[in-house]
Amino acid sequence: MIKLNVNGTTHQADVNPDTPLLWVLRDTLHLTGTKYGCGIAQCGACTVHLDGTPVRSCITPVSSAVGHKITTVEGIDADRVGKAVQEAWRRLDVVQCGYCQSGQMMSAVVLLTENRKPSDADIDDAMAGNLCRCATYQRIRAAIHEAARSLA
Amino acid sequence: MNETVIQNFSRRQFLQGTAAGLTLGFCLPGFAANLLAKAGQAPTITDFEPNAFLRIGTDNSVIVIAKHLEMGQGSYTGLATILADELDADWSLVRVESAPADARRYNNLLWGAAQGTGGSTAMANSWMQMRQAGATGRAMLVAAAAKHWKVDTGGITVRDGVVAHAASGHKATFGELALAAAQESVPAEVQLKEPKEFRLIGKRAPRKDSAAKTDGSAIYTQDVFLPDMLVAVVAHPPLFGAKVRSFDARRARSVKGVVDVVQIPQGVAVLAHDTWSAKKGRDALSVEWDESGAFKLGSSEILARYRELAKTEGAIAKVEGDTAQAFAGAARTLYAEYEFPYLAHAPMEPLNCVIRLGTDGCEVWNGEQMNTGDQYALAGLFGFKPEQVKINMLYAGGSFGRRAGKDSDYVLEAAHIVKAIKGRAPVKLVWLREDDMRAGYYRPLFFHTLEAALDGHGALLGWHHRLVGQSIMAGSAFAKAMVKDGIDATSIEGAVNLPYTIPNFKVDLHTPVDIGVPVLWWRSVGSSHTAFSTETFLDEVAASLGKDPVALRLELLKDHPRHAGVLQLAAEKAGWGQPLKAEPGVRRGRGVALHESFNSYVAEVAEVTVAKDGSVKVDRVVCAVDCGTAINPDNIRSQLEGAVGFALTASLYGEITLEGGRVKQGNYDGYPLLRINEMPKVEVHIVESANAPTGIGEPGVPPLAPAVANAIAAATGKRLRRLPFDTTELAV
Numbered sequence: 001m002i003k004l005n006v007n008g009t010t011h012q013a014d015v016n017p018d019t020p021l022l023w024v025l026r027d028t029l030h031l032t033g034t035k036y037g038c039g040i041a042q043c044g045a046c047t048v049h050l051d052g053t054p055v056r057s058c059i060t061p062v063s064s065a066v067g068h069k070i071t072t073v074e075g076i077d078a079d080r081v082g083k084a085v086q087e088a089w090r091r092l093d094v095v096q097c098g099y100c101q102s103g104q105m106m107s108a109v110v111l112l113t114e115n116r117k118p119s120d121a122d123i124d125d126a127m128a129g130n131l132c133r134c135a136t137y138q139r140i141r142a143a144i145h146e147a148a149r150s151l152a
Numbered sequence: 153m154n155e156t157v158i159q160n161f162s163r164r165q166f167l168q169g170t171a172a173g174l175t176l177g178f179c180l181p182g183f184a185a186n187l188l189a190k191a192g193q194a195p196t197i198t199d200f201e202p203n204a205f206l207r208i209g210t211d212n213s214v215i216v217i218a219k220h221l222e223m224g225q226g227s228y229t230g231l232a233t234i235l236a237d238e239l240d241a242d243w244s245l246v247r248v249e250s251a252p253a254d255a256r257r258y259n260n261l262l263w264g265a266a267q268g269t270g271g272s273t274a275m276a277n278s279w280m281q282m283r284q285a286g287a288t289g290r291a292m293l294v295a296a297a298a299k300h301w302k303v304d305t306g307g308i309t310v311r312d313g314v315v316a317h318a319a320s321g322h323k324a325t326f327g328e329l330a331l332a333a334a335q336e337s338v339p340a341e342v343q344l345k346e347p348k349e350f351r352l353i354g355k356r357a358p359r360k361d362s363a364a365k366t367d368g369s370a371i372y373t374q375d376v377f378l379p380d381m382l383v384a385v386v387a388h389p390p391l392f393g394a395k396v397r398s399f400d401a402r403r404a405r406s407v408k409g410v411v412d413v414v415q416i417p418q419g420v421a422v423l424a425h426d427t428w429s430a431k432k433g434r435d436a437l438s439v440e441w442d443e444s445g446a447f448k449l450g451s452s453e454i455l456a457r458y459r460e461l462a463k464t465e466g467a468i469a470k471v472e473g474d475t476a477q478a479f480a481g482a483a484r485t486l487y488a489e490y491e492f493p494y495l496a497h498a499p500m501e502p503l504n505c506v507i508r509l510g511t512d513g514c515e516v517w518n519g520e521q522m523n524t525g526d527q528y529a530l531a532g533l534f535g536f537k538p539e540q541v542k543i544n545m546l547y548a549g550g551s552f553g554r555r556a557g558k559d560s561d562y563v564l565e566a567a568h569i570v571k572a573i574k575g576r577a578p579v580k581l582v583w584l585r586e587d588d589m590r591a592g593y594y595r596p597l598f599f600h601t602l603e604a605a606l607d608g609h610g611a612l613l614g615w616h617h618r619l620v621g622q623s624i625m626a627g628s629a630f631a632k633a634m635v636k637d638g639i640d641a642t643s644i645e646g647a648v649n650l651p652y653t654i655p656n657f658k659v660d661l662h663t664p665v666d667i668g669v670p671v672l673w674w675r676s677v678g679s680s681h682t683a684f685s686t687e688t689f690l691d692e693v694a695a696s697l698g699k700d701p702v703a704l705r706l707e708l709l710k711d712h713p714r715h716a717g718v719l720q721l722a723a724e725k726a727g728w729g730q731p732l733k734a735e736p737g738v739r740r741g742r743g744v745a746l747h748e749s750f751n752s753y754v755a756e757v758a759e760v761t762v763a764k765d766g767s768v769k770v771d772r773v774v775c776a777v778d779c780g781t782a783i784n785p786d787n788i789r790s791q792l793e794g795a796v797g798f799a800l801t802a803s804l805y806g807e808i809t810l811e812g813g814r815v816k817q818g819n820y821d822g823y824p825l826l827r828i829n830e831m832p833k834v835e836v837h838i839v840e841s842a843n844a845p846t847g848i849g850e851p852g853v854p855p856l857a858p859a860v861a862n863a864i865a866a867a868t869g870k871r872l873r874r875l876p877f878d879t880t881e882l883a884v
Contacts, residue, residue: 027426032375033368042820073368097224098365099500099549124829135797137831
């Protein structure tokens with residue numbers, strides 16, 4: 001039995017320790033906001049935070065998440081930056097199909113936590129690991145600037 | 153879908169037919185209960201459902217029933233915008249629910265008897281239907297209020313979900329009137345608004361799916377969990393047309409979590425309690441494939457065959473004037489060849505489908521784009537009547553055409569698995585990214601040639617376009633309507649309807665039938681290749697004639713004001729004709745392209761910078777669009793921004809390659825998508841129009857690649873004639 005702290009709540013999961021965190025979150029805990037896109041850390045749809053650091057949960061064995069605070073999109077609004085990101089995403093209607101957006105927002109939260117006034121180049125650096133097939137990139141960029149303004 | 157005979161209801165029959173069947177009530181709010189008591193009615197109604205698209209609750213909720221899939225293109229918001237405007241609803245109280253699969257009530261009016269989403273038709277076919285649905289609801293609310301207040305309907309106004317009569321001071325919300333309105337008869341005729349009265353259409357109406365898609369609560373097929381559900385991951389054949397010869401499942405069955413392994417026509421399915429166990433089980437399978445009947449050519453061999461075919465005349469798709477004479481008498485001729493690869497849709501959510509099979513029917517959860525086709529296919533496989541197949545249409549994590557299966561491929565795969573285990577458990581079929589990318593149903597590989605005849609005085613006399621590529625429609629239920637005399641309309645769309653005045657004009661087509669790669673519509677379909685060859689070739693014609701590309705197009709567009717309108721608007725907003733700023737030694741260029749698709753008109757001007765190593769950066773794209781009445785302008789902007797990025801992926805990277813019949817690419821490492829650092833700045837300008845609304849999901853895609861190629865030519869003098877671009881040619 002593996003013990004996980006997700007969004008401030010402790011969960012127990014009877015899974016093999018080498019199972020990727022992604023599938024434990026989704027299939028065992030039914031926290032489905034974190035998405036499967038590629039399984040090889042190419043698309044970023046599965047991005048979650050471990051103690052505030054972004055990780056690709058599709059290649060992170062669940063055993064390595066034990067003892068760390070896991071944050072998923074379902075817990076994004078518990079934090080001031082996360083709330084600002086979520087609200088900016090809504091104000092600008094960033095989403096289209098929406099499937100990648102959990103991962104996009106999780107990456108954006110880390111960027112804005114570390115850098116309250118990111119430039120376009122900073123955004124490119126922080127967000128280039130997150131694919132969006134609908135190509136909502138222009139609005140993602142604008143929403144990050146918008147969230148930065150609201151946090152200032 | 154031709155066999156699906158559906159009775160066409162008149163609007164009145166339709167509305168009356170669906171106003172029936174209201175359900176049992178609960179505790180009624182005082183006002184409505186009083187109304188009912190006065191009317192001598194038993195309180196047996198909970199909602200006001202004037203038609204199949206609208207339900208108003210006593211809690212003031214306004215539910216719009218969407219017959220179209222929401223796959224990112226904004227259909228839910230668009231449908232709700234139209235209905236809510238005519239209803240005069242409070243936008244903040246409007247919610248959207250998906251319609252069940254029911255071709256009788258929810259058919260796509262541009263597809264005849266079938267329900268489904270595609271061809272950028274959601275708004276175009278629903279425009280009047282949703283307006284009437286909203287106006288009908290409004291009229292019944294007004295009639296109920298007039299009766300209760302004992303006033304004339306004429307003095308009643310409706311605004312933001314509140315019905316009021318100023319003279320008497322009466323006022324009530326939709327929710328308060330809902331039950332009384334449900335007692336009103338459905339009016340035979342309703343008054344629709346004049347465009348100047350619109351309060352949501354053409355204004356800002358925020359997306360209805362933004363909230364759920366930003367807190368993890370939106371449910372896609374991948375997110376469905378049913379009690380006792382098993383997840384299936386399938387070993388698919390490595391070649392198109394290969395079959396299972398034998399398999400050994402002992403190791404797979406020993407994987408913890410695996411509960412069953414079954415053979416299906418599509419391969420071997422491993423069923424487990426969770427996705428990861430199913431994947432491990434699938435990886436532990438040992439399958440021997442029978443490749444005797446499989447397709448084994450590579451992309452380069454296919455292309456070589458197409459080049460050979462292109463040396464002879466194909467089936468004539470269109471002819472005007474006498475091209476032979478025009479070319480014989482030409483002062484100069486131009487000739488060019490174009491290559492287009494297979495393309496995968498690669499939506500972020502790989503394909504999946506959930507089915508629960510019972511003895512008297514089945515229930516499906518799917519990002520459902522081909523509702524009637526899938527319903528009938530499942531009914532056929534299981535031996536049910538179509539109405540015994542209940543389909544829950546969920547959000548799709550992208551599609552770009554892929555979920556509109558012409559033969560219900562992945563839906564039937566899920567069905568075969570649940571059938572193989574005799575319905576013992578509901579099954580979620582999960583395709584891993586590699587399954588999705590290697591499954592075929594690609595945008596077909598195409599080869600084009602183009603020839604132009606020019607006279608000695610700067611005129612374009614002749615145009616001959618030859619195309620070689622597989623038919624998308626052949627073998628599908630749409631073939632009867634879309635393939636005429638051997639010509640698939642989707643192979644030559646965008647080529648035969650070129651808007652330019654050219655006196656001698658010919659398009660011919662070869663349709664190879666011996667290529668075993670399944671092909672499908674891919675966002676913008678035929679226009680995804682025809683816009684590129686025609687619009688880059690026209691640029692070459694302009695250069696050869698020494699004419700400005702915009703000026704030449706306008707000269708040839710005399711009878712096409714909507715084409716000319718977007719071209720002029722894009723050119724003006726982009727600063728066409730003004731020099732493009734560039735540091736000394738930096739190669740920059742500006743290019744334009746214009747294309748009509750799905751009855752919408754789009755012009756795009758691209759600005760590019762080409763580095764010394766040949767790499768291309770698209771800096772800015774200015775779009776002008778005429779899609780008739782702009783229902784939701786912000787969504788139109790969003791769709792064009794996205795279309796630019798989607799099409800830029802195809803310009804720079806998109807390519808599925810076959811080697812010995814095997815698909816080389818399997819994931820995003822081999823099939824890269826555009827990333828945020830490569831996204832140009834996109835500006836969208838919308839032509840004001842009173843015309844009926846037309847498509848917006850696809851029309852932004854076709855002009856992008858030719859606009860960029862034309863900009864590259866302006867910057868470097870080099871003409872790129874294959875997609876994706878081979879930028880090594882541009883190195884200096």
